[in-house]
Amino acid sequence: MIPNPLRVGVYGAWLAGEVIRGALRIGADVVTPGLRMSPAIVALPLHCETDLEISTMASSITITPGTITLGIAPRTGDSPPTLYVHALYGADREEVITELRDMERRLLVMTRGRQAGERSMQEEPS
Amino acid sequence: MTVIVWITVAILLLAAVLGLVRVLLSRDDASVAAVSDLVYFCAVGIFLMVGLAAESIVLLDVASLAALIGILATVSLARILTRGRR
Amino acid sequence: MSAVLTVITGVLCIGGAIFVLLSAIAMLRSRDGLSRINVLSGATGMGLPWIATGVYIEHVQTHGFDVVTLLKLLVAIAGFVIMSSVASNALGRAAYRSGAPLDPATEPNELA
Known part of the structure:
Protein backbone atom coordinates (compact mmCIF):
# COMPACT_ATOMS: atom_id res chain seq x y z
CA MET A 1 0.00 0.00 0.00
CA ILE A 2 1.64 3.21 -1.21
CA PRO A 3 0.62 6.37 0.67
CA ASN A 4 -0.49 9.43 -1.28
CA PRO A 5 2.72 11.34 -2.29
CA LEU A 6 1.06 14.64 -1.37
CA ARG A 7 0.42 13.44 2.18
CA VAL A 8 4.00 12.14 2.38
CA GLY A 9 5.19 15.62 1.43
CA VAL A 10 2.99 17.27 4.08
CA TYR A 11 4.25 14.87 6.75
CA GLY A 12 7.88 15.30 5.66
CA ALA A 13 7.60 19.09 5.83
CA TRP A 14 6.00 18.93 9.28
CA LEU A 15 8.73 16.52 10.46
CA ALA A 16 11.46 18.84 9.14
CA GLY A 17 9.89 21.68 11.15
CA GLU A 18 9.86 19.49 14.25
CA VAL A 19 13.54 18.58 13.77
CA ILE A 20 14.49 22.27 13.52
CA ARG A 21 12.34 23.12 16.55
CA GLY A 22 13.84 20.31 18.64
CA ALA A 23 17.42 21.17 17.61
CA LEU A 24 16.91 24.84 18.47
CA ARG A 25 15.29 23.95 21.79
CA ILE A 26 18.26 21.81 22.80
CA GLY A 27 20.67 24.42 21.40
CA ALA A 28 19.05 27.21 23.40
CA ASP A 29 19.28 25.05 26.52
CA VAL A 30 22.95 24.13 26.17
CA VAL A 31 24.39 27.49 25.15
CA THR A 32 22.80 29.27 28.11
CA PRO A 33 24.09 28.64 31.65
CA GLY A 34 22.28 25.95 33.61
CA LEU A 35 20.87 22.74 32.21
CA ARG A 36 17.11 22.09 32.20
CA MET A 37 17.39 18.51 30.87
CA SER A 38 15.64 15.85 32.92
CA PRO A 39 15.59 12.61 30.91
CA ALA A 40 12.73 10.13 31.12
CA ILE A 41 11.88 6.80 29.53
CA VAL A 42 8.18 6.43 28.76
CA ALA A 43 6.20 3.56 27.29
CA LEU A 44 4.03 4.56 24.33
CA PRO A 45 1.30 2.08 23.26
CA LEU A 46 0.68 2.58 19.53
CA HIS A 47 -2.42 2.85 17.38
CA CYS A 48 -0.24 1.83 14.42
CA GLU A 49 -0.84 -1.66 13.04
CA THR A 50 1.39 -2.50 10.08
CA ASP A 51 5.17 -2.91 10.23
CA LEU A 52 5.58 0.10 7.93
CA GLU A 53 3.64 2.35 10.29
CA ILE A 54 5.47 1.11 13.39
CA SER A 55 8.95 1.45 11.90
CA THR A 56 8.15 4.86 10.40
CA MET A 57 6.92 5.99 13.80
CA ALA A 58 10.08 4.70 15.50
CA SER A 59 12.32 6.44 12.96
CA SER A 60 10.35 9.70 13.16
CA ILE A 61 10.70 9.71 16.94
CA THR A 62 14.43 9.09 16.68
CA ILE A 63 15.11 11.74 14.05
CA THR A 64 13.48 14.42 16.21
CA PRO A 65 16.20 15.79 18.51
CA GLY A 66 15.18 15.24 22.12
CA THR A 67 13.42 11.91 21.69
CA ILE A 68 14.84 8.52 20.73
CA THR A 69 13.30 5.06 20.46
CA LEU A 70 15.03 2.56 22.74
CA GLY A 71 12.98 -0.48 21.93
CA ILE A 72 9.99 -1.80 20.03
CA ALA A 73 7.74 -4.39 21.70
CA PRO A 74 5.64 -6.15 19.04
CA ARG A 75 1.98 -6.97 19.54
CA THR A 76 1.65 -9.84 22.02
CA GLY A 77 -1.79 -11.16 22.82
CA ASP A 78 -3.95 -8.28 24.02
CA SER A 79 -1.26 -5.64 24.50
CA PRO A 80 -0.74 -3.24 21.55
CA PRO A 81 2.67 -2.69 19.93
CA THR A 82 4.63 -0.47 22.29
CA LEU A 83 7.58 1.87 21.82
CA TYR A 84 9.93 2.77 24.67
CA VAL A 85 10.94 6.39 24.16
CA HIS A 86 13.83 8.21 25.83
CA ALA A 87 12.86 11.89 26.08
CA LEU A 88 15.42 14.53 26.99
CA TYR A 89 12.83 16.90 28.46
CA GLY A 90 10.64 14.38 30.25
CA ALA A 91 9.85 16.14 33.51
CA ASP A 92 6.20 16.30 32.45
CA ARG A 93 5.22 12.83 31.24
CA GLU A 94 1.82 13.95 29.90
CA GLU A 95 3.42 16.62 27.71
CA VAL A 96 5.78 14.08 26.13
CA ILE A 97 2.90 11.66 25.46
CA THR A 98 0.75 14.46 23.98
CA GLU A 99 3.48 15.47 21.51
CA LEU A 100 4.08 11.86 20.47
CA ARG A 101 0.33 11.32 20.02
CA ASP A 102 0.21 14.36 17.72
CA MET A 103 3.05 12.88 15.64
CA GLU A 104 1.24 9.52 15.49
CA ARG A 105 -2.03 11.18 14.40
CA ARG A 106 -0.22 12.93 11.52
CA LEU A 107 1.48 9.66 10.57
CA LEU A 108 -1.79 7.74 10.47
CA VAL A 109 -3.38 10.53 8.42
CA MET A 110 -0.50 10.06 5.97
CA THR A 111 -0.83 6.28 5.68
CA ARG A 112 -4.59 5.80 6.01
CA GLY A 113 -6.12 9.06 4.79
CA ARG A 114 -7.67 11.82 6.89
CA GLN A 115 -10.91 10.19 8.06
CA ALA A 116 -9.57 6.71 8.83
CA GLY A 117 -6.50 8.20 10.51
CA GLU A 118 -8.47 10.54 12.77
CA ARG A 119 -10.98 7.80 13.58
CA SER A 120 -8.33 5.28 14.67
CA MET A 121 -6.85 7.90 17.02
CA GLN A 122 -10.19 8.32 18.80
CA GLU A 123 -10.10 5.07 20.71
CA GLU A 124 -7.45 3.84 23.16
CA PRO A 125 -4.85 1.51 21.60
CA SER A 126 -5.66 -2.16 22.17
CA MET B 1 32.76 31.60 -1.69
CA THR B 2 36.13 30.78 -0.12
CA VAL B 3 35.07 32.61 3.03
CA ILE B 4 31.95 30.47 3.37
CA VAL B 5 33.99 27.29 2.90
CA TRP B 6 36.53 28.14 5.58
CA ILE B 7 33.97 29.39 8.11
CA THR B 8 32.03 26.14 7.70
CA VAL B 9 35.18 24.02 7.98
CA ALA B 10 36.18 25.90 11.13
CA ILE B 11 32.77 25.35 12.76
CA LEU B 12 32.80 21.64 11.86
CA LEU B 13 36.35 21.22 13.18
CA LEU B 14 35.31 22.91 16.41
CA ALA B 15 32.38 20.48 16.69
CA ALA B 16 34.68 17.48 16.16
CA VAL B 17 37.16 18.77 18.75
CA LEU B 18 34.35 19.32 21.28
CA GLY B 19 33.29 15.71 20.72
CA LEU B 20 36.85 14.50 21.31
CA VAL B 21 37.06 16.56 24.50
CA ARG B 22 33.90 14.74 25.63
CA VAL B 23 35.61 11.39 25.04
CA LEU B 24 38.64 12.50 27.04
CA LEU B 25 36.49 13.65 29.97
CA SER B 26 34.35 10.55 30.32
CA ARG B 27 34.81 7.32 28.49
CA ASP B 28 31.74 5.19 28.97
CA ASP B 29 31.13 3.13 25.85
CA ALA B 30 27.82 4.70 24.79
CA SER B 31 29.34 8.21 24.74
CA VAL B 32 32.28 7.01 22.69
CA ALA B 33 29.90 5.48 20.13
CA ALA B 34 27.86 8.71 19.92
CA VAL B 35 31.00 10.83 19.53
CA SER B 36 32.36 8.54 16.81
CA ASP B 37 29.16 9.15 14.85
CA LEU B 38 29.51 12.91 15.34
CA VAL B 39 33.13 12.88 14.18
CA TYR B 40 32.18 10.81 11.11
CA PHE B 41 29.54 13.34 10.08
CA CYS B 42 31.93 16.23 10.74
CA ALA B 43 34.46 14.54 8.47
CA VAL B 44 31.87 14.14 5.72
CA GLY B 45 30.94 17.82 6.04
CA ILE B 46 34.57 18.94 5.96
CA PHE B 47 35.24 16.80 2.90
CA LEU B 48 32.24 18.31 1.11
CA MET B 49 33.35 21.86 1.86
CA VAL B 50 37.00 21.34 0.89
CA GLY B 51 35.85 19.64 -2.31
CA LEU B 52 33.63 22.65 -2.98
CA ALA B 53 36.65 24.93 -2.77
CA ALA B 54 38.54 22.64 -5.18
CA GLU B 55 35.54 22.59 -7.59
CA SER B 56 35.37 18.81 -7.55
CA ILE B 57 32.48 17.22 -9.44
CA VAL B 58 32.09 14.02 -7.40
CA LEU B 59 30.84 15.77 -4.27
CA LEU B 60 27.23 14.62 -4.42
CA ASP B 61 28.28 11.04 -5.16
CA VAL B 62 30.41 11.20 -2.03
CA ALA B 63 27.55 12.72 -0.03
CA SER B 64 25.04 10.04 -1.06
CA LEU B 65 27.51 7.20 -0.50
CA ALA B 66 28.55 8.57 2.89
CA ALA B 67 24.88 8.83 3.88
CA LEU B 68 24.21 5.23 2.86
CA ILE B 69 27.41 3.71 4.32
CA GLY B 70 27.39 5.58 7.63
CA ILE B 71 24.94 3.06 9.11
CA LEU B 72 27.53 0.27 8.95
CA ALA B 73 29.91 1.87 11.43
CA THR B 74 27.11 2.68 13.87
CA VAL B 75 25.53 -0.76 13.73
CA SER B 76 28.87 -2.48 14.26
CA LEU B 77 29.52 -0.18 17.24
CA ALA B 78 26.10 -1.17 18.56
CA ARG B 79 27.09 -4.84 18.29
CA ILE B 80 30.35 -4.09 20.11
CA LEU B 81 28.43 -2.34 22.91
CA THR B 82 26.32 -5.43 23.53
CA ARG B 83 29.39 -7.70 23.24
CA GLY B 84 27.95 -9.45 20.18
CA ARG B 85 24.54 -10.25 21.65
CA ARG B 86 21.53 -8.82 19.93
CA MET C 1 21.20 36.02 -9.49
CA SER C 2 24.61 34.55 -8.81
CA ALA C 3 25.04 36.70 -5.69
CA VAL C 4 21.67 35.57 -4.33
CA LEU C 5 22.58 31.92 -4.90
CA THR C 6 25.92 32.42 -3.16
CA VAL C 7 24.15 33.93 -0.16
CA ILE C 8 21.74 30.97 -0.06
CA THR C 9 24.71 28.58 -0.24
CA GLY C 10 26.38 30.41 2.61
CA VAL C 11 23.28 30.33 4.79
CA LEU C 12 22.77 26.60 4.12
CA CYS C 13 26.40 25.59 4.70
CA ILE C 14 27.06 27.73 7.77
CA GLY C 15 23.59 27.04 9.19
CA GLY C 16 24.12 23.31 8.75
CA ALA C 17 27.51 23.53 10.42
CA ILE C 18 25.91 25.42 13.32
CA PHE C 19 23.38 22.61 13.79
CA VAL C 20 26.31 20.17 13.99
CA LEU C 21 28.06 22.47 16.47
CA LEU C 22 24.93 22.70 18.65
CA SER C 23 24.79 18.90 18.71
CA ALA C 24 28.44 18.80 19.75
CA ILE C 25 27.90 21.31 22.57
CA ALA C 26 24.83 19.40 23.73
CA MET C 27 26.90 16.22 23.65
CA LEU C 28 29.58 17.92 25.74
CA ARG C 29 27.14 19.09 28.38
CA SER C 30 24.59 16.26 28.65
CA ARG C 31 25.09 13.83 31.47
CA ASP C 32 24.71 10.26 30.16
CA GLY C 33 25.34 8.18 27.08
CA LEU C 34 21.71 7.88 26.02
CA SER C 35 21.25 11.66 26.03
CA ARG C 36 24.35 11.97 23.85
CA ILE C 37 22.96 9.52 21.31
CA ASN C 38 19.69 11.45 21.54
CA VAL C 39 21.09 14.89 20.64
CA LEU C 40 23.02 13.52 17.64
CA SER C 41 19.91 13.57 15.44
CA GLY C 42 20.07 17.37 15.25
CA ALA C 43 23.35 17.05 13.33
CA THR C 44 22.31 14.23 11.03
CA GLY C 45 18.68 15.22 10.48
CA MET C 46 19.31 18.90 9.69
CA GLY C 47 23.03 19.77 9.62
CA LEU C 48 24.32 17.41 6.94
CA PRO C 49 21.25 17.70 4.63
CA TRP C 50 21.65 21.49 4.69
CA ILE C 51 25.34 21.26 3.83
CA ALA C 52 24.57 18.81 1.00
CA THR C 53 21.90 21.18 -0.35
CA GLY C 54 24.35 24.09 -0.23
CA VAL C 55 26.92 22.03 -2.12
CA TYR C 56 24.26 21.12 -4.70
CA ILE C 57 23.33 24.78 -5.32
CA GLU C 58 27.00 25.67 -5.80
CA HIS C 59 27.39 22.66 -8.12
CA VAL C 60 24.45 23.80 -10.26
CA GLN C 61 25.96 27.27 -10.43
CA THR C 62 29.31 26.09 -11.75
CA HIS C 63 28.43 22.95 -13.73
CA GLY C 64 24.82 23.54 -14.77
CA PHE C 65 21.65 21.64 -13.86
CA ASP C 66 21.05 17.99 -14.59
CA VAL C 67 18.56 15.49 -13.26
CA VAL C 68 21.08 12.86 -12.15
CA THR C 69 22.75 15.27 -9.73
CA ALA C 90 20.08 0.30 17.04
CA LEU C 91 22.69 2.24 18.99
CA GLY C 92 20.21 3.43 21.63
CA ARG C 93 18.87 -0.07 22.15
CA ALA C 94 22.39 -1.49 22.40
CA ALA C 95 23.46 1.23 24.82
CA TYR C 96 20.48 0.59 27.08
CA ARG C 97 20.87 -3.18 26.97
CA SER C 98 24.60 -3.05 27.65
Missing part, protein backbone atom coordinates in the same frame (compact mmCIF):
# COMPACT_ATOMS: atom_id res chain seq x y z
CA LEU C 70 19.39 16.28 -8.29
CA LEU C 71 18.64 12.58 -7.79
CA LYS C 72 21.96 12.15 -5.98
CA LEU C 73 21.05 15.04 -3.68
CA LEU C 74 17.68 13.47 -2.88
CA VAL C 75 19.34 10.10 -2.19
CA ALA C 76 21.86 11.83 0.06
CA ILE C 77 19.18 13.68 2.07
CA ALA C 78 16.94 10.61 2.40
CA GLY C 79 20.01 8.55 3.32
CA PHE C 80 21.13 10.95 6.03
CA VAL C 81 17.66 11.09 7.58
CA ILE C 82 16.60 7.43 7.31
CA MET C 83 19.96 5.73 7.83
CA SER C 84 20.93 7.87 10.80
CA SER C 85 17.61 7.34 12.53
CA VAL C 86 17.70 3.57 12.02
CA ALA C 87 21.31 3.52 13.20
CA SER C 88 20.44 5.60 16.27
CA ASN C 89 17.62 3.19 17.08
CA GLY C 99 23.82 -1.36 30.94
CA ALA C 100 25.32 2.04 30.14
CA PRO C 101 25.12 4.26 33.23
CA LEU C 102 21.90 6.28 33.18
CA ASP C 103 21.49 9.82 34.45
CA PRO C 104 20.13 9.27 37.98
CA ALA C 105 17.56 11.99 37.22
CA THR C 106 15.92 9.71 34.60
CA GLU C 107 12.39 9.69 35.94
CA PRO C 108 9.98 8.01 35.14
CA ASN C 109 11.77 4.96 33.73
CA GLU C 110 9.13 2.61 32.37
CA LEU C 111 11.60 0.24 30.76
CA ALA C 112 13.35 -0.67 34.01
Whole structure:
Protein backbone atom coordinates (compact mmCIF):
# COMPACT_ATOMS: atom_id res chain seq x y z
CA MET A 1 0.00 0.00 0.00
CA ILE A 2 1.64 3.21 -1.21
CA PRO A 3 0.62 6.37 0.67
CA ASN A 4 -0.49 9.43 -1.28
CA PRO A 5 2.72 11.34 -2.29
CA LEU A 6 1.06 14.64 -1.37
CA ARG A 7 0.42 13.44 2.18
CA VAL A 8 4.00 12.14 2.38
CA GLY A 9 5.19 15.62 1.43
CA VAL A 10 2.99 17.27 4.08
CA TYR A 11 4.25 14.87 6.75
CA GLY A 12 7.88 15.30 5.66
CA ALA A 13 7.60 19.09 5.83
CA TRP A 14 6.00 18.93 9.28
CA LEU A 15 8.73 16.52 10.46
CA ALA A 16 11.46 18.84 9.14
CA GLY A 17 9.89 21.68 11.15
CA GLU A 18 9.86 19.49 14.25
CA VAL A 19 13.54 18.58 13.77
CA ILE A 20 14.49 22.27 13.52
CA ARG A 21 12.34 23.12 16.55
CA GLY A 22 13.84 20.31 18.64
CA ALA A 23 17.42 21.17 17.61
CA LEU A 24 16.91 24.84 18.47
CA ARG A 25 15.29 23.95 21.79
CA ILE A 26 18.26 21.81 22.80
CA GLY A 27 20.67 24.42 21.40
CA ALA A 28 19.05 27.21 23.40
CA ASP A 29 19.28 25.05 26.52
CA VAL A 30 22.95 24.13 26.17
CA VAL A 31 24.39 27.49 25.15
CA THR A 32 22.80 29.27 28.11
CA PRO A 33 24.09 28.64 31.65
CA GLY A 34 22.28 25.95 33.61
CA LEU A 35 20.87 22.74 32.21
CA ARG A 36 17.11 22.09 32.20
CA MET A 37 17.39 18.51 30.87
CA SER A 38 15.64 15.85 32.92
CA PRO A 39 15.59 12.61 30.91
CA ALA A 40 12.73 10.13 31.12
CA ILE A 41 11.88 6.80 29.53
CA VAL A 42 8.18 6.43 28.76
CA ALA A 43 6.20 3.56 27.29
CA LEU A 44 4.03 4.56 24.33
CA PRO A 45 1.30 2.08 23.26
CA LEU A 46 0.68 2.58 19.53
CA HIS A 47 -2.42 2.85 17.38
CA CYS A 48 -0.24 1.83 14.42
CA GLU A 49 -0.84 -1.66 13.04
CA THR A 50 1.39 -2.50 10.08
CA ASP A 51 5.17 -2.91 10.23
CA LEU A 52 5.58 0.10 7.93
CA GLU A 53 3.64 2.35 10.29
CA ILE A 54 5.47 1.11 13.39
CA SER A 55 8.95 1.45 11.90
CA THR A 56 8.15 4.86 10.40
CA MET A 57 6.92 5.99 13.80
CA ALA A 58 10.08 4.70 15.50
CA SER A 59 12.32 6.44 12.96
CA SER A 60 10.35 9.70 13.16
CA ILE A 61 10.70 9.71 16.94
CA THR A 62 14.43 9.09 16.68
CA ILE A 63 15.11 11.74 14.05
CA THR A 64 13.48 14.42 16.21
CA PRO A 65 16.20 15.79 18.51
CA GLY A 66 15.18 15.24 22.12
CA THR A 67 13.42 11.91 21.69
CA ILE A 68 14.84 8.52 20.73
CA THR A 69 13.30 5.06 20.46
CA LEU A 70 15.03 2.56 22.74
CA GLY A 71 12.98 -0.48 21.93
CA ILE A 72 9.99 -1.80 20.03
CA ALA A 73 7.74 -4.39 21.70
CA PRO A 74 5.64 -6.15 19.04
CA ARG A 75 1.98 -6.97 19.54
CA THR A 76 1.65 -9.84 22.02
CA GLY A 77 -1.79 -11.16 22.82
CA ASP A 78 -3.95 -8.28 24.02
CA SER A 79 -1.26 -5.64 24.50
CA PRO A 80 -0.74 -3.24 21.55
CA PRO A 81 2.67 -2.69 19.93
CA THR A 82 4.63 -0.47 22.29
CA LEU A 83 7.58 1.87 21.82
CA TYR A 84 9.93 2.77 24.67
CA VAL A 85 10.94 6.39 24.16
CA HIS A 86 13.83 8.21 25.83
CA ALA A 87 12.86 11.89 26.08
CA LEU A 88 15.42 14.53 26.99
CA TYR A 89 12.83 16.90 28.46
CA GLY A 90 10.64 14.38 30.25
CA ALA A 91 9.85 16.14 33.51
CA ASP A 92 6.20 16.30 32.45
CA ARG A 93 5.22 12.83 31.24
CA GLU A 94 1.82 13.95 29.90
CA GLU A 95 3.42 16.62 27.71
CA VAL A 96 5.78 14.08 26.13
CA ILE A 97 2.90 11.66 25.46
CA THR A 98 0.75 14.46 23.98
CA GLU A 99 3.48 15.47 21.51
CA LEU A 100 4.08 11.86 20.47
CA ARG A 101 0.33 11.32 20.02
CA ASP A 102 0.21 14.36 17.72
CA MET A 103 3.05 12.88 15.64
CA GLU A 104 1.24 9.52 15.49
CA ARG A 105 -2.03 11.18 14.40
CA ARG A 106 -0.22 12.93 11.52
CA LEU A 107 1.48 9.66 10.57
CA LEU A 108 -1.79 7.74 10.47
CA VAL A 109 -3.38 10.53 8.42
CA MET A 110 -0.50 10.06 5.97
CA THR A 111 -0.83 6.28 5.68
CA ARG A 112 -4.59 5.80 6.01
CA GLY A 113 -6.12 9.06 4.79
CA ARG A 114 -7.67 11.82 6.89
CA GLN A 115 -10.91 10.19 8.06
CA ALA A 116 -9.57 6.71 8.83
CA GLY A 117 -6.50 8.20 10.51
CA GLU A 118 -8.47 10.54 12.77
CA ARG A 119 -10.98 7.80 13.58
CA SER A 120 -8.33 5.28 14.67
CA MET A 121 -6.85 7.90 17.02
CA GLN A 122 -10.19 8.32 18.80
CA GLU A 123 -10.10 5.07 20.71
CA GLU A 124 -7.45 3.84 23.16
CA PRO A 125 -4.85 1.51 21.60
CA SER A 126 -5.66 -2.16 22.17
CA MET B 1 32.76 31.60 -1.69
CA THR B 2 36.13 30.78 -0.12
CA VAL B 3 35.07 32.61 3.03
CA ILE B 4 31.95 30.47 3.37
CA VAL B 5 33.99 27.29 2.90
CA TRP B 6 36.53 28.14 5.58
CA ILE B 7 33.97 29.39 8.11
CA THR B 8 32.03 26.14 7.70
CA VAL B 9 35.18 24.02 7.98
CA ALA B 10 36.18 25.90 11.13
CA ILE B 11 32.77 25.35 12.76
CA LEU B 12 32.80 21.64 11.86
CA LEU B 13 36.35 21.22 13.18
CA LEU B 14 35.31 22.91 16.41
CA ALA B 15 32.38 20.48 16.69
CA ALA B 16 34.68 17.48 16.16
CA VAL B 17 37.16 18.77 18.75
CA LEU B 18 34.35 19.32 21.28
CA GLY B 19 33.29 15.71 20.72
CA LEU B 20 36.85 14.50 21.31
CA VAL B 21 37.06 16.56 24.50
CA ARG B 22 33.90 14.74 25.63
CA VAL B 23 35.61 11.39 25.04
CA LEU B 24 38.64 12.50 27.04
CA LEU B 25 36.49 13.65 29.97
CA SER B 26 34.35 10.55 30.32
CA ARG B 27 34.81 7.32 28.49
CA ASP B 28 31.74 5.19 28.97
CA ASP B 29 31.13 3.13 25.85
CA ALA B 30 27.82 4.70 24.79
CA SER B 31 29.34 8.21 24.74
CA VAL B 32 32.28 7.01 22.69
CA ALA B 33 29.90 5.48 20.13
CA ALA B 34 27.86 8.71 19.92
CA VAL B 35 31.00 10.83 19.53
CA SER B 36 32.36 8.54 16.81
CA ASP B 37 29.16 9.15 14.85
CA LEU B 38 29.51 12.91 15.34
CA VAL B 39 33.13 12.88 14.18
CA TYR B 40 32.18 10.81 11.11
CA PHE B 41 29.54 13.34 10.08
CA CYS B 42 31.93 16.23 10.74
CA ALA B 43 34.46 14.54 8.47
CA VAL B 44 31.87 14.14 5.72
CA GLY B 45 30.94 17.82 6.04
CA ILE B 46 34.57 18.94 5.96
CA PHE B 47 35.24 16.80 2.90
CA LEU B 48 32.24 18.31 1.11
CA MET B 49 33.35 21.86 1.86
CA VAL B 50 37.00 21.34 0.89
CA GLY B 51 35.85 19.64 -2.31
CA LEU B 52 33.63 22.65 -2.98
CA ALA B 53 36.65 24.93 -2.77
CA ALA B 54 38.54 22.64 -5.18
CA GLU B 55 35.54 22.59 -7.59
CA SER B 56 35.37 18.81 -7.55
CA ILE B 57 32.48 17.22 -9.44
CA VAL B 58 32.09 14.02 -7.40
CA LEU B 59 30.84 15.77 -4.27
CA LEU B 60 27.23 14.62 -4.42
CA ASP B 61 28.28 11.04 -5.16
CA VAL B 62 30.41 11.20 -2.03
CA ALA B 63 27.55 12.72 -0.03
CA SER B 64 25.04 10.04 -1.06
CA LEU B 65 27.51 7.20 -0.50
CA ALA B 66 28.55 8.57 2.89
CA ALA B 67 24.88 8.83 3.88
CA LEU B 68 24.21 5.23 2.86
CA ILE B 69 27.41 3.71 4.32
CA GLY B 70 27.39 5.58 7.63
CA ILE B 71 24.94 3.06 9.11
CA LEU B 72 27.53 0.27 8.95
CA ALA B 73 29.91 1.87 11.43
CA THR B 74 27.11 2.68 13.87
CA VAL B 75 25.53 -0.76 13.73
CA SER B 76 28.87 -2.48 14.26
CA LEU B 77 29.52 -0.18 17.24
CA ALA B 78 26.10 -1.17 18.56
CA ARG B 79 27.09 -4.84 18.29
CA ILE B 80 30.35 -4.09 20.11
CA LEU B 81 28.43 -2.34 22.91
CA THR B 82 26.32 -5.43 23.53
CA ARG B 83 29.39 -7.70 23.24
CA GLY B 84 27.95 -9.45 20.18
CA ARG B 85 24.54 -10.25 21.65
CA ARG B 86 21.53 -8.82 19.93
CA MET C 1 21.20 36.02 -9.49
CA SER C 2 24.61 34.55 -8.81
CA ALA C 3 25.04 36.70 -5.69
CA VAL C 4 21.67 35.57 -4.33
CA LEU C 5 22.58 31.92 -4.90
CA THR C 6 25.92 32.42 -3.16
CA VAL C 7 24.15 33.93 -0.16
CA ILE C 8 21.74 30.97 -0.06
CA THR C 9 24.71 28.58 -0.24
CA GLY C 10 26.38 30.41 2.61
CA VAL C 11 23.28 30.33 4.79
CA LEU C 12 22.77 26.60 4.12
CA CYS C 13 26.40 25.59 4.70
CA ILE C 14 27.06 27.73 7.77
CA GLY C 15 23.59 27.04 9.19
CA GLY C 16 24.12 23.31 8.75
CA ALA C 17 27.51 23.53 10.42
CA ILE C 18 25.91 25.42 13.32
CA PHE C 19 23.38 22.61 13.79
CA VAL C 20 26.31 20.17 13.99
CA LEU C 21 28.06 22.47 16.47
CA LEU C 22 24.93 22.70 18.65
CA SER C 23 24.79 18.90 18.71
CA ALA C 24 28.44 18.80 19.75
CA ILE C 25 27.90 21.31 22.57
CA ALA C 26 24.83 19.40 23.73
CA MET C 27 26.90 16.22 23.65
CA LEU C 28 29.58 17.92 25.74
CA ARG C 29 27.14 19.09 28.38
CA SER C 30 24.59 16.26 28.65
CA ARG C 31 25.09 13.83 31.47
CA ASP C 32 24.71 10.26 30.16
CA GLY C 33 25.34 8.18 27.08
CA LEU C 34 21.71 7.88 26.02
CA SER C 35 21.25 11.66 26.03
CA ARG C 36 24.35 11.97 23.85
CA ILE C 37 22.96 9.52 21.31
CA ASN C 38 19.69 11.45 21.54
CA VAL C 39 21.09 14.89 20.64
CA LEU C 40 23.02 13.52 17.64
CA SER C 41 19.91 13.57 15.44
CA GLY C 42 20.07 17.37 15.25
CA ALA C 43 23.35 17.05 13.33
CA THR C 44 22.31 14.23 11.03
CA GLY C 45 18.68 15.22 10.48
CA MET C 46 19.31 18.90 9.69
CA GLY C 47 23.03 19.77 9.62
CA LEU C 48 24.32 17.41 6.94
CA PRO C 49 21.25 17.70 4.63
CA TRP C 50 21.65 21.49 4.69
CA ILE C 51 25.34 21.26 3.83
CA ALA C 52 24.57 18.81 1.00
CA THR C 53 21.90 21.18 -0.35
CA GLY C 54 24.35 24.09 -0.23
CA VAL C 55 26.92 22.03 -2.12
CA TYR C 56 24.26 21.12 -4.70
CA ILE C 57 23.33 24.78 -5.32
CA GLU C 58 27.00 25.67 -5.80
CA HIS C 59 27.39 22.66 -8.12
CA VAL C 60 24.45 23.80 -10.26
CA GLN C 61 25.96 27.27 -10.43
CA THR C 62 29.31 26.09 -11.75
CA HIS C 63 28.43 22.95 -13.73
CA GLY C 64 24.82 23.54 -14.77
CA PHE C 65 21.65 21.64 -13.86
CA ASP C 66 21.05 17.99 -14.59
CA VAL C 67 18.56 15.49 -13.26
CA VAL C 68 21.08 12.86 -12.15
CA THR C 69 22.75 15.27 -9.73
CA LEU C 70 19.39 16.28 -8.29
CA LEU C 71 18.64 12.58 -7.79
CA LYS C 72 21.96 12.15 -5.98
CA LEU C 73 21.05 15.04 -3.68
CA LEU C 74 17.68 13.47 -2.88
CA VAL C 75 19.34 10.10 -2.19
CA ALA C 76 21.86 11.83 0.06
CA ILE C 77 19.18 13.68 2.07
CA ALA C 78 16.94 10.61 2.40
CA GLY C 79 20.01 8.55 3.32
CA PHE C 80 21.13 10.95 6.03
CA VAL C 81 17.66 11.09 7.58
CA ILE C 82 16.60 7.43 7.31
CA MET C 83 19.96 5.73 7.83
CA SER C 84 20.93 7.87 10.80
CA SER C 85 17.61 7.34 12.53
CA VAL C 86 17.70 3.57 12.02
CA ALA C 87 21.31 3.52 13.20
CA SER C 88 20.44 5.60 16.27
CA ASN C 89 17.62 3.19 17.08
CA ALA C 90 20.08 0.30 17.04
CA LEU C 91 22.69 2.24 18.99
CA GLY C 92 20.21 3.43 21.63
CA ARG C 93 18.87 -0.07 22.15
CA ALA C 94 22.39 -1.49 22.40
CA ALA C 95 23.46 1.23 24.82
CA TYR C 96 20.48 0.59 27.08
CA ARG C 97 20.87 -3.18 26.97
CA SER C 98 24.60 -3.05 27.65
CA GLY C 99 23.82 -1.36 30.94
CA ALA C 100 25.32 2.04 30.14
CA PRO C 101 25.12 4.26 33.23
CA LEU C 102 21.90 6.28 33.18
CA ASP C 103 21.49 9.82 34.45
CA PRO C 104 20.13 9.27 37.98
CA ALA C 105 17.56 11.99 37.22
CA THR C 106 15.92 9.71 34.60
CA GLU C 107 12.39 9.69 35.94
CA PRO C 108 9.98 8.01 35.14
CA ASN C 109 11.77 4.96 33.73
CA GLU C 110 9.13 2.61 32.37
CA LEU C 111 11.60 0.24 30.76
CA ALA C 112 13.35 -0.67 34.01
